[in-house]
Amino acid sequence: MKAIVYSTKTFEKELLAKANLKKHDITLISNPLNIQTVSYAEGKDAVVVLSNDDLSAPVIDRLAKYGIKYISTRGAYVENINRRAAAKYGMKIARVPSSPEAVAEHVLTLVLALNRKLVKAVKRSSDFDFNLDGLTGFNLHGKTIGLIGYDCVGEYTAKIFNNLGCRVLVTDESLKADPQGAQLVDLDTLYQESDIISLHLPFKNNINYIINRESISKMKNGVMLINTSRGGLLDTSSVLEALKSGKLGYLGADVYENESGLLFENDPGSSFRDPILQELLQLPNVIITPHLASLTKESLEEIARQTIKNLDNWQAGKCVGKACACANDCATKH
Structure with missing residues (x-):
């Protein structure tokens, strides 16, 4: 699977690479996702984001145009994602529960x-x-x-x-x-x-x-x-x-x-x-504090592991289970 990771922090790079084991073609960039940077996702299957990234309806529209089918957020926060807009294009959404x-x-x-x-x-x-x-x-x-x-x-x-x-x-x-x-x-x-x-x-x-x-x-x-x-x-x-x-x-x-x-x-x-x-x-x-409650070594390792697991499941055509945060709130069904 081809994925682009927006808003990548320095301390995440090694952890994501270690968890990925070269299974997926992942591009790491420090830029946040917004209407100006959404074009970087062209040709990818998935975007991996943080809570500061813009996933409003206009950005979702552009992501769909570029072929994005999956959105994974590196945390439990999904309020910045217009899930209704994502559902219109059949996009799957996953989160990573905080430690x-x-x-x-x-x-x-x-x-x-x-x-x-x-x-x-x-x-x-x-x-x-x-x-x-x-x-x-x-x-x-x-x-x-x-x-x-x-x-x-x-x-x-x-x-x-x-x-x-x-x-x-x-x-x-x-x-x-x-x-x-x-x-x-x-x-x-x-x-x-x-x-x-x-x-x-x-x-x-x-x-x-x-x-x-x-x-x-x-x-x-x-x-x-x-x-x-x-x-x-x-x-x-x-x-x-x-x-x-x-x-x-x-x-x-x-x-x-x-x-x-x-x-x-x-x-x-x-x-x-x-x-x-x-x-x-x-x-x-x-x-x-600046959204750092889960900023511990152990938590960051788990976030990286679960993020890659979400990509693994999608690539295999499977539901991400409890990590699901789709518009119909299917997380409640698992």
Whole structure:
């Protein structure tokens, strides 16, 4: 199979080559996929992309014209792909689920960094300022963490916080009984009782803005909100308003509502900066990381392996199984 890998990062090249074992004719380029670079896909069978790549309907139209039959994304994020447009041309779409262990550990990283004022403390120390004022955190032991959604990442997150002595609440319509080490509750109860809320809803739920002005009003004052799932789950304007009022005490996020075309890039001189994101980044109780929750050695190796496996299956005329992210959401059938 002939494939072109867009937005290739330096650290991916060796891993993809090792996983491929020269089975497929793969072209690696650092350019993101957009209407200007789509012509590079001419003559290929598949494009392999990241979440910052543009797979809007006009780009999909051009990909179809160039003969592309398959789209594989190196991650779980598929919201940048117009799946309806792809379905019109019979294109198959696959994703690579994120490493649940890596993402769950990043949830803990964000919680601890926010709680213990780590960014502020390190900046002070680097300036030889060792004053402790304003650096008081809280014990996680005995606190209540609420998980909205209980995917694989949610399961590992529950284990981590359970082992830290936290009470773990879960809301997920697919669960019929309490998961191990956690208590199944309705969403309102979770909002009312949680000190920390972490989101774990997979793309197939097709839910947006579950965190909005109304849901925030039901939460404890000063609650910590963590999002390593999907940017569209947060009404960012309402979250910013709640942070400024003090209703929300902290925000830790590895995803952003309007991240397409923004993350993975280094453009400090850009003439346009998302004003809401810019304001969020100025707040001392906010940490936003550049979609790196799964950026671990083990996770990157698995992403490369699964990406090649997706190409293997397509070449053999097989379905990619649980990796499927086609427009009809056939992933739910496996």
